[in-house]
Amino acid sequence: MSLSLSILLIIALAPLVGAVLAGLLGRVIGRAGSHTVTILGVAISCGLSMYVLYQLVWGGAVNFNQDVYTWFEIGKLHVSVGFMVDRLTAMMMVVVTFVSLLVHVYTIGYMSDDPGYQRFFSYISLFTFSMLMLVMSNNFMQLFFGWEAVGLVSYLLIGFWYKRPTAIFANMKAFLVNRVGDFGFLLGIAAILYFLNTLDYQTAFDAAPTLVGKTLQITQNHAWDAATVIGILLFIGAMGKSAQVPLHVWLPDSMEGPTPISALIHAATMVTAGIFMVARMSPIFELSDSALSFVMVIGATTALFTGLIGIVQNDIKRVIAYSTLSQLGYMTVALGVSAYSGAVFHLMTHAFFKALLFLGAGSVIIGMHHEQDMRYMGGLRKYMPITWITMWIGSLALAGTPFFAGFYSKDAIIEAVGESHRWGAGYAHFCVLAGVFVTSLYSFRLLYMTFHGKERFKVEHKHAHGHDAHHDDDHGHHTPGVLEHAPHESPWVVTLPLILLAIPSIAIGFLTVGPMLFGDWFGKAIHVNEANNVLAEVGHEFHSAFEMGIHGFTALPFWLAFAGFAVATYIYLFNVALAGKIKNGLRPVYELLNHKYWIDELYFAVFAKGGVALGNGLAKVGDGLIIDGAIVNGSASLVQRIAGGVRRLQSGFLFHYAFAMILGLILLLGGFWLIGQ
Numbered sequence: 001m002s003l004s005l006s007i008l009l010i011i012a013l014a015p016l017v018g019a020v021l022a023g024l025l026g027r028v029i030g031r032a033g034s035h036t037v038t039i040l041g042v043a044i045s046c047g048l049s050m051y052v053l054y055q056l057v058w059g060g061a062v063n064f065n066q067d068v069y070t071w072f073e074i075g076k077l078h079v080s081v082g083f084m085v086d087r088l089t090a091m092m093m094v095v096v097t098f099v100s101l102l103v104h105v106y107t108i109g110y111m112s113d114d115p116g117y118q119r120f121f122s123y124i125s126l127f128t129f130s131m132l133m134l135v136m137s138n139n140f141m142q143l144f145f146g147w148e149a150v151g152l153v154s155y156l157l158i159g160f161w162y163k164r165p166t167a168i169f170a171n172m173k174a175f176l177v178n179r180v181g182d183f184g185f186l187l188g189i190a191a192i193l194y195f196l197n198t199l200d201y202q203t204a205f206d207a208a209p210t211l212v213g214k215t216l217q218i219t220q221n222h223a224w225d226a227a228t229v230i231g232i233l234l235f236i237g238a239m240g241k242s243a244q245v246p247l248h249v250w251l252p253d254s255m256e257g258p259t260p261i262s263a264l265i266h267a268a269t270m271v272t273a274g275i276f277m278v279a280r281m282s283p284i285f286e287l288s289d290s291a292l293s294f295v296m297v298i299g300a301t302t303a304l305f306t307g308l309i310g311i312v313q314n315d316i317k318r319v320i321a322y323s324t325l326s327q328l329g330y331m332t333v334a335l336g337v338s339a340y341s342g343a344v345f346h347l348m349t350h351a352f353f354k355a356l357l358f359l360g361a362g363s364v365i366i367g368m369h370h371e372q373d374m375r376y377m378g379g380l381r382k383y384m385p386i387t388w389i390t391m392w393i394g395s396l397a398l399a400g401t402p403f404f405a406g407f408y409s410k411d412a413i414i415e416a417v418g419e420s421h422r423w424g425a426g427y428a429h430f431c432v433l434a435g436v437f438v439t440s441l442y443s444f445r446l447l448y449m450t451f452h453g454k455e456r457f458k459v460e461h462k463h464a465h466g467h468d469a470h471h472d473d474d475h476g477h478h479t480p481g482v483l484e485h486a487p488h489e490s491p492w493v494v495t496l497p498l499i500l501l502a503i504p505s506i507a508i509g510f511l512t513v514g515p516m517l518f519g520d521w522f523g524k525a526i527h528v529n530e531a532n533n534v535l536a537e538v539g540h541e542f543h544s545a546f547e548m549g550i551h552g553f554t555a556l557p558f559w560l561a562f563a564g565f566a567v568a569t570y571i572y573l574f575n576v577a578l579a580g581k582i583k584n585g586l587r588p589v590y591e592l593l594n595h596k597y598w599i600d601e602l603y604f605a606v607f608a609k610g611g612v613a614l615g616n617g618l619a620k621v622g623d624g625l626i627i628d629g630a631i632v633n634g635s636a637s638l639v640q641r642i643a644g645g646v647r648r649l650q651s652g653f654l655f656h657y658a659f660a661m662i663l664g665l666i667l668l669l670g671g672f673w674l675i676g677q
Contacts, residue, residue: 002061002064003055003061003064003085005066005083007051008083008136010044010045010048011049011097011132011136012129014042014044015125015128015129015132016125016126017037017041018039018040018041019038019123020122021033021034021037022034022038022119022121022122023118023122023123026118026122029118030118031117031118034121034122035104035107035108035117035121038124039101042101042125045128045132046097046101049093049094049096049097050094052085052093053090053091053093053094056085056087056090057087057090057521063085063524063525064084065082065083065138066082066138067080067082068080068082076197077193077198078200079141079199080138080139080142080200081142082139082142083137083138084136084201084202086523086524087521087525088276088280091344091348095347095348095351095352096128096132096135096269097132099264099269099355099501100127100128100131100269103261103263103497105493106260106359106493106494107120108493109490109491110259110260110362110366111258111260114258116161120258123153123156123157123160123261124157124260126153127153127154127261127265127270128269129149130150131150131273134146134147134149134150134276135273135276138200138202139200140189140192140193140199140204144185147182147185147237147241147277150241150269150273151174151175151178154265154270155174157171157261157264157265158171158254158256158265159172160258161256161257164256167257170255170256171254171256171257173253174250177247177250178240178250180240181236181237181238181239181240181247184232184233184235184239185233185236185237185240186237188230188231188232188237189234191216191230192204192284195210195214195226196208196210196211201280205284208227208284211226212227214227225290227287227291228288228290230284231281231285231287231288231294231295232291234277234278234281234285235278235291235294237277238274238275238278238332239298241271241273242273242275242331242332243324243325243328244298244299244302244332245298245301245302245306245329246599248302248325249596251271251321251324251325252318252321252322252325252596254266254321255321259358259359259361259365260359262317262321262358262361263354263355263358263359263362264355266320266321271328272347275343275344276344278340278343279340279341282338282340282527285335286528286529286532289422292336292338292532293422293424296332296336296337296417296420296422296425296428297336297427298332299334299336299428300329300333300424300427300432301329301431302325302326303329303330303333303431303432303435304326304329304432304434306322306325306326306329307322307323307329307438308438309593309596309597310322310323310326310438310442311438311442312590312593312594313442314375315372316361316364316374316377316446316450317358317361317365319446320354320357320358320361320446322442323442323443326439327350327354327439329431329435330346330410330413330432330435331343331346331347331350331413333413333431333432334413336424337420337422337532338528338529338532338533339413340526341516341521342409342416342517342535343413344526345412345512345513346406346409346413348409348508348512349397349405349505349508349509352397352504352505353394353398353406353501354394354398356390356393356394356498356502357391357394357395357398359498359501360390360391360498362494363387363490363494364377364380364384364450366494367380367384367487367490368483368487371457371480371483373481374449374450375449375480376456376457376480376481377451377457378451378452378456379453379454379456380450380451383486383488383489384487384489386489386490386495387489387490387495387498388451390499390501391450392447393506394502395443395444395446395447397505398443399436399444399561400436400440400557400558402553403509403510404505404506404509405505405506405508405509405510406509407509407549407552408509408510408545408549410557411548411555412513412517412535414432414557415538415541417432417534419538420534433557434560436560436561437560437561437563439564440561440565441568443564444564444565444569448568448569448572448573449572452572453573453576457481457483457487458481458482458483459483459484460482460483510545510546510549514542514545517538518535518536518539
């Protein structure tokens, strides 16, 4: 049995139709019409994606790989729009559309007062279409189209409140940093075309072994291995999109956008595109241990060092943003040790509990009348019980508590790194273990500062007249910690997505860990060389999801997570003053983390100010001195001087002209005489 092309076309195009209707006809169909058409489009896409996954896993359907439309042909190069749908793609389609659907529903409540309501629904639906085109593509050109499209729409979404200078700065930063990664990605695709003469996935993967022994002359005295160069260039693209050090700086700033897009960009879609891409390219990456070591070390560095920054953040959304960076580091480490299915499995579990945490944070922000600073929260559990319980579930999953979704995927990655003998594996193992303690510490710090302890806000009741609820785009002028009304639980369009995300955050890991990690669930979608198969080594110890959960209570990661929980509980629940003492006692460390290792300042000084200085220098020297001064004004001045000199010869006196004629005759005769000699 084969999958229907018409179904795949509907999955991809339904969100696009909704986006076009809401975007172009938003004023005609109104608010209700805009959210209806976009939610309907994504719901159709989600339902059919689940059907496709069911058919591939239980219905006996074979993988789909077919061109739909010829884009262009140049000589032997044939580029099409087409779909490659196997279990890896189908799983990504379900995750993307399911999380997107819940974000769409949530947006009805979160953006209810916003004047850009229809525009926002159009953007998030367009975002879903772009991500589907990326994951469903069967060639590198279409992959790059989806890749750039999610980058463009994320730019529009991060800067959605375009009257806020911080939002405009953040979306420009995201756009520019991603262009750096995309340049490497484009070079990687060009190298594949150069060596393999194709942009089609399957043809390239079949021809990938021919890269062995081929080299590329990049530097004068050293020939580089072709597979290593291609792998590193493709991964540079992933570093930008999936926010790996040092191209991670855009992601925390993107919190300037509305909370629903924080969940959409940072949970299930844009930032996971790089992880999916590397997993899809596993036949190429398996040819180079050097490229995989590079991937692993970058991922390990991201996992630990960005997580540490999360400990000192006070903005509730930024804590979760740095958590996302850290978890993306875990996925990247898994890719680097050839545990591709482990990376994709963590991508799936993380999508549910991280979307839950972001949407939960948004619910808190609504309840707190758009206050985001955790220092002015506390004691919210009695006001917002549903948000409180679901945020606890998300945090327990994030911290890797046994039997929760995050436990199965995170512990498998840590075990796989421990089994690896690749260069850098020791450093990576230390980072992912230390990261467990750090993750637990900032997760429970967030919960305690937000929902527990004493209330750190005041309620000053004001007349309803003239005091409408402010939205995120203009909440910069309020008094911190002073609310017009008591906090309240969010409406059902906000809490229902939280409950629906909490269920897979608990159960999805337990239900799927066996087949997805230790069975041949992905089939030929992921290729791992026998010598690199660390998950097979881990699988020897796996008997069932239940036993893995029980064993988790005795393993080192659990005790590290428990230590983080204990430290956070003691400090933020029983001895709050200790936090200030630690901050003052470790002032240099605090400043290092608070300034995010001064990487932003470095980039600003070198690239931003350096670019301005270069521009000013070119304007003054190149434009001012050389072009205007030497070429334009200089040539005019030279002509003027020559003309002035020649003008003096035309005196108007007859004896001057007679003298010139006699002098010229003497010179002429002298010349003839010299020639005659």
